[in-house]
Amino acid sequence: MPETNLIERKKPIIKTRIESGKRKWRILDLKELIYYKDLFYFFVLRDITVMYKQTILGILWAVINPVFQMVIFSVIFGKLAQISSDGIPYPIFSFAAILPFNYFSQSLSGASNSLVGNSSVLTKVYFPRILIPLTPVFSKLADFAIAFLILIVMMIFYQITPTANLVFLPLLILLMILTSMGIGMWLSSLAIQYRDVKFAIGFMTSLLMYSAPVVFPASLILEKFGYNYYLLYGLYPMVGVIEGFRSSLLGFSPMPWDLIGMGSISAVLLFLSGASYFKKTERIFADVA
Amino acid sequence: MSEFAIKVNDVSKAFLIGLKDHKKETLGGTIFSWLRYPLENYNVLKKLNTYNYNEDNEDLFWALKNISFELKHGETLGIIGNNGAGKSTLLKIICRITNPTYGFAEVNGRVSSLLEVGTGFNAELTGRENVYLNGTILGMKKKEIDKKFDEIVDFSGVEQFIDTQIKKYSSGMKIRLAFAVAASLETEIMIIDEVLSIGDAEFRKKSLERMIEIARSGTAVILVTHNMLPIQNLCSRAILLEKGRIANEGITEEIVSSYMGQQTKSKVKQSWELGKAPGSEHIKMSKAEVRPLLNIPVIRPGDPFEFEFLIYNLKDEDYDLTITFHLTDEFENLLFIGSTAMTNRKYIAKKGFIKLNCRIPENLFNAGKFTISKFLVLQNSAKLLYEHKDLLTFEVTSDYAYEHGKSGRIEGLIKPKLEWEVTVKSETEVLEKI
Numbered sequence A: 001m002p003e004t005n006l007i008e009r010k011k012p013i014i015k016t017r018i019e020s021g022k023r024k025w026r027i028l029d030l031k032e033l034i035y036y037k038d039l040f041y042f043f044v045l046r047d048i049t050v051m052y053k054q055t056i057l058g059i060l061w062a063v064i065n066p067v068f069q070m071v072i073f074s075v076i077f078g079k080l081a082q083i084s085s086d087g088i089p090y091p092i093f094s095f096a097a098i099l100p101f102n103y104f105s106q107s108l109s110g111a112s113n114s115l116v117g118n119s120s121v122l123t124k125v126y127f128p129r130i131l132i133p134l135t136p137v138f139s140k141l142a143d144f145a146i147a148f149l150i151l152i153v154m155m156i157f158y159q160i161t162p163t164a165n166l167v168f169l170p171l172l173i174l175l176m177i178l179t180s181m182g183i184g185m186w187l188s189s190l191a192i193q194y195r196d197v198k199f200a201i202g203f204m205t206s207l208l209m210y211s212a213p214v215v216f217p218a219s220l221i222l223e224k225f226g227y228n229y230y231l232l233y234g235l236y237p238m239v240g241v242i243e244g245f246r247s248s249l250l251g252f253s254p255m256p257w258d259l260i261g262m263g264s265i266s267a268v269l270l271f272l273s274g275a276s277y278f279k280k281t282e283r284i285f286a287d288v289a
Numbered sequence B: 001m002s003e004f005a006i007k008v009n010d011v012s013k014a015f016l017i018g019l020k021d022h023k024k025e026t027l028g029g030t031i032f033s034w035l036r037y038p039l040e041n042y043n044v045l046k047k048l049n050t051y052n053y054n055e056d057n058e059d060l061f062w063a064l065k066n067i068s069f070e071l072k073h074g075e076t077l078g079i080i081g082n083n084g085a086g087k088s089t090l091l092k093i094i095c096r097i098t099n100p101t102y103g104f105a106e107v108n109g110r111v112s113s114l115l116e117v118g119t120g121f122n123a124e125l126t127g128r129e130n131v132y133l134n135g136t137i138l139g140m141k142k143k144e145i146d147k148k149f150d151e152i153v154d155f156s157g158v159e160q161f162i163d164t165q166i167k168k169y170s171s172g173m174k175i176r177l178a179f180a181v182a183a184s185l186e187t188e189i190m191i192i193d194e195v196l197s198i199g200d201a202e203f204r205k206k207s208l209e210r211m212i213e214i215a216r217s218g219t220a221v222i223l224v225t226h227n228m229l230p231i232q233n234l235c236s237r238a239i240l241l242e243k244g245r246i247a248n249e250g251i252t253e254e255i256v257s258s259y260m261g262q263q264t265k266s267k268v269k270q271s272w273e274l275g276k277a278p279g280s281e282h283i284k285m286s287k288a289e290v291r292p293l294l295n296i297p298v299i300r301p302g303d304p305f306e307f308e309f310l311i312y313n314l315k316d317e318d319y320d321l322t323i324t325f326h327l328t329d330e331f332e333n334l335l336f337i338g339s340t341a342m343t344n345r346k347y348i349a350k351k352g353f354i355k356l357n358c359r360i361p362e363n364l365f366n367a368g369k370f371t372i373s374k375f376l377v378l379q380n381s382a383k384l385l386y387e388h389k390d391l392l393t394f395e396v397t398s399d400y401a402y403e404h405g406k407s408g409r410i411e412g413l414i415k416p417k418l419e420w421e422v423t424v425k426s427e428t429e430v431l432e433k434i
Helices: A030-035 A038-053 A056-080 A090-117 A131-157 A164-193 A196-211 A218-225 A227-233 A238-252 A257-288 B025-049 B088-096 B125-139 B142-156 B171-183 B201-216 B227-235 B252-268 B427-433
Strands: A016-018 B004-016 B058-073 B075-080 B102-107 B113-115 B189-193 B220-224 B237-242 B243-251 B269-271 B283-294 B306-311 B321-327 B334-339 B351-360 B368-379 B383-396
Touching: A016 B334, A038 B125, A038 B142, A056 A090, A090 A131, A090 A196, A090 A238, A131 A164, A164 A196, A164 A238, A164 A257, A164 B227, A196 B171, A218 A227, A218 B269, A227 A257, A238 A257, A238 B427, B004 B088, B004 B220, B004 B383, B025 B368, B058 B088, B058 B102, B058 B201, B058 B243, B075 B088, B075 B227, B075 B252, B088 B102, B088 B189, B088 B220, B113 B171, B125 B142, B142 B171, B142 B227, B171 B201, B171 B220, B201 B220, B201 B227, B220 B227, B243 B252, B243 B334, B243 B427, B252 B383, B269 B383, B283 B383, B306 B368
Parallel strands: B075 B220, B075 B237, B113 B189, B189 B220
Antiparallel strands: A016 B102, B004 B058, B004 B102, B237 B243, B269 B283, B283 B306, B306 B351, B321 B334, B321 B368, B368 B383
C-alpha cells in the first residue's frame, strides 16, 4: 500500500454541509455530476455487461424481441385489422415505431426498478443518486443500437432509401432520451416511496404503447379528431419521436415538426420537473429504501 | 489545514416507528376499511416524508439527539456504545447517506467510509470489473484506480482470480478484495465501522496495520467498533453514545473504562441482597466477582486476575466445607476444575459469611470468553449443599495492536509462559568434551 501523506493530497478541499434540507427544490448539481462521470460510465458498463449474462441466446434477445413484436403486429394489425400504414409496408412501418418505443419502455421499467434494486448501495455510500435511474436510460441504448441494425437490414430488403430528413434523426434520438430521463426520474423516486409503481408499470407500458402511434399512424388521429386534438396528442413526446423516425428514415411523409415541437415542450417540462422532484425527495431514499 | 475536518452541530435524527393498525370488528367495518386502505396507506407513506417533529409524537424514535462534536484534521476519534446507541446513524449522516432531522454537519474534505465493504459488488462481473465499479462508487476516478490497481490486487491476494467472476469467489476472497479497494482510498477523512472483524486472522492483522498507517498519515479518522483495544490504541479521544445522546466524551482511556465498567456489571460481577439471594436452605449467595489484578479495565492473555466469592452459611453446625467450580470456554469445553479440596487443607464452616478469593496465576489464560459454569458448595466433600449454574462470564481480550502487531491469537486453550533453555554447542566444543 502506498504511503498516504498530506503533501501528495494537496487537492482543493471539498466542503460539504449536511442538513435536513426540508422542502427544498433544487436543480441538478452539474459540478458534482462531472466529478462522478467515471462512476456513471462504470454503472452503464455494468448494466450492459450483465444484461445477457447466463443466457443461451445472449445478445440475440435484443433482436428476437422487436422482430417477434413486428411479426405479431404485422399479422394482427396489418393483415387482419387492415390498419392503414400511410402507404408504407406494414412490417417496416411498425418496426420503425417499435425501435424507439421499446427503448422508451425498457428505460422506464429499468429506471423504476433502479432505486429499489440498488437499495443496498443507497444505504451505504454516498454518490449522486440521480445516476441510478439515469443508468438504464443510457444502457438500453445498446439494445436500441442492435435493433437499429435490423431496421437497416429491413430497409435494404424493402429497398427504401432515407431522405435528407435523416439529418434530424440524432435530434429525435435526443428527444427520446430526454423523455425517458424525465419520466425515469419521476418513476424511480415514486417507486422507492410507493411500491405500487412496481405493479403499475406492467399495464402502464401497454397503455403507453397503444396510445402511441406504434400500430397505427398519427395521421389517423388527425383524420378522426381534427388538428387541435392532433396537436394535443403531440404532447405525448413519443408521438413526435415515432412519426419523426418514420419520416426521416422511411421518407413517406414530411417531418411532423408540429408533433415534434409539442413533444419537445413536454419532454423539457418532464425532465425539469422530474429532476427537481428527484432532488427534493432523494434525501429520504436511504430512510425508506 | 488548521480548520476542522468534521463539525457536527446539534444533530438530531428521528425515525418514524410504530404506526398502529386499527382492526375492525364487523364485516361492514372490514370491507369499509379495505376501501379506505389505499388512502390510509398513502397517509402512512406520506408521513415518512413529512412527519411532524413534535417532541411528544409517540410514533417518532429519536435515533440521535443533540449531538455536537468537532474533529480536527489528523485527529482520530473513537465512538463507542451499545447496539442501537446511534453510532451507525451518526456515521451515515457524516457520510451523507441520510440527512439529519435537525442540526447540521459540516465536512471539509473527501470522506471515504469503510462502513460495509464490498458495496455494489456485482456477482456477474469479474474481480477486475468490480474493482473499478466499487472504486468509483467509493468516489475514486478511473485514473486513480488504474494507478493503484496492482497494489489493490496485491493487497487482496486474489491476483490469480482477478479475471474470474466474483460469484465464483469464496466469501473470504470477496471481502479481501473489497477491503483492498476501500483501503486504497486517499481521502482527508476516513470512517471505519467494525471492519476490524473481517477475514482470517492474518488478513485482520494486515488490515489493522493498514488502518494504523492511515490514522498516522494525517487523515482524520472516526473509528467505531465494539473492540475496545483498537480504540484505545488508535484514538486519542472518544465519545460514548447512549440512546442517541453523548453520554461521555474525553480521553479514550477514561471513556473506555467507564464504558467497560457499566458494560460488564452483570457479567463479571454479581451481588445480591440477603433476602433475595439465590441459594438453598443452607447456603445463600451474596457476591461473585472477577477482578483484574493489573491496573487496567480489561484482562489480557497472561494477566493475573482473581475470583472473589462471598456466601452466607445458614447451617448451625460446623462442618468441613469444600467449594468447587467448573470453568468452561465459550464452546463449553471444560478448562479446569478449581476446588478448595485440592489445597490439602480443611476449612471449617461456621454460621455467617464466608469469603473466598481464588487467584488465577499469570500466564495461564488465552484470549476468549469464559464462564464459571458450575459453582458447588459441598459438605465433607460429598454432600451437595448448593449448586449455582453460570455464575460469572468474563472475557480475556487479545488484540494485535495491543501486542504491537507481533501476533494474533495463538491457537490453544491455554497460553502458558514456557521457560526455555536452548544450548548451542559448536562442533569443537563437543569434540573437546568427548
